[in-house]
């Protein structure tokens with residue numbers, strides 16, 4: 001199917017996710033995937049630690065996905081088989097994602113996680129690169145997302161869908177991850193629409209309201225996944241100090257470089273944690 005089908009996506013987002021999931025099942029021969037991971041910028045090299053995928057295709061070949069627009073985000077969907085604690089598990093990995101700042105609305109932003117849930121996934125791992133607001137954080141450090149603050153005034157949910165978000169970033173899963181690596185910090189992620197980074201004054205405001213990390217993704221996907229009953233794990237890789245923290249200017253190249261430098265640690269963490277999550 002040709003996928004400049006954002007009109008279908010807007011009219012029936014869940015139906016489009018079901019269609020996309022059916023297409024993935026057909027292409028992979030796998031009726032049910034179990035865990036999905038969205039690899040944000042800075043995370044793609046870490047995925048290599050999971051070995052070879054059984055299948056890979058371009059996201060644009062699957063209904064409802066938009067082409068990628070950001071350097072370092074490659075627009076692929078891969079299927080993996082890993083050995084879990086109670087038998088083989090199937091993992092769906094999205095390399096790259098759509099962001100709110102692309103201006104296509106929130107539906108394409110959450111289409112991947114909705115598709116993953118419709119493909120059978122009960123756990124959704126959302127990874128991203130972000131700015132560090134908390135001055136204890138170092139560039140290259142992974143941080144578990146404990147909670148979020150949305151500053152975009154945008155939700156993927158429409159109508160009287162009053163979803164509870166008290167345990168959005170699953171305590172159960174965070175405990176499993178910290179058991180693997182007890183040096184991992186936890187923080188509050190604030191979602192900023194972008195594409196401009198924050199001003200130093202905005203970063204001071206974010207720190208004041210309780211944020212540790214700032215980025216342009218993850219939050220709508222977490223809400224969409226949770227509202228469909230999936231458990232969410234969020235991991236941020238701090239790739240720069242947020243604006244005004246060091247006085248340095250921000251640029252996208254440092255994000256890519258910090259991701260490459262941290263890839264081995266992130267890859268090892270994912271490879272050890274994923275088989276224990278179900």
Ligand code: 8IG
Nearest residue numbers: 129130131192214215216255
């Ligand atoms: I990577 O400092 C990355 N993404 N909003 N601010 C925002 N998004 C980011 C940042 C940052 N670094």
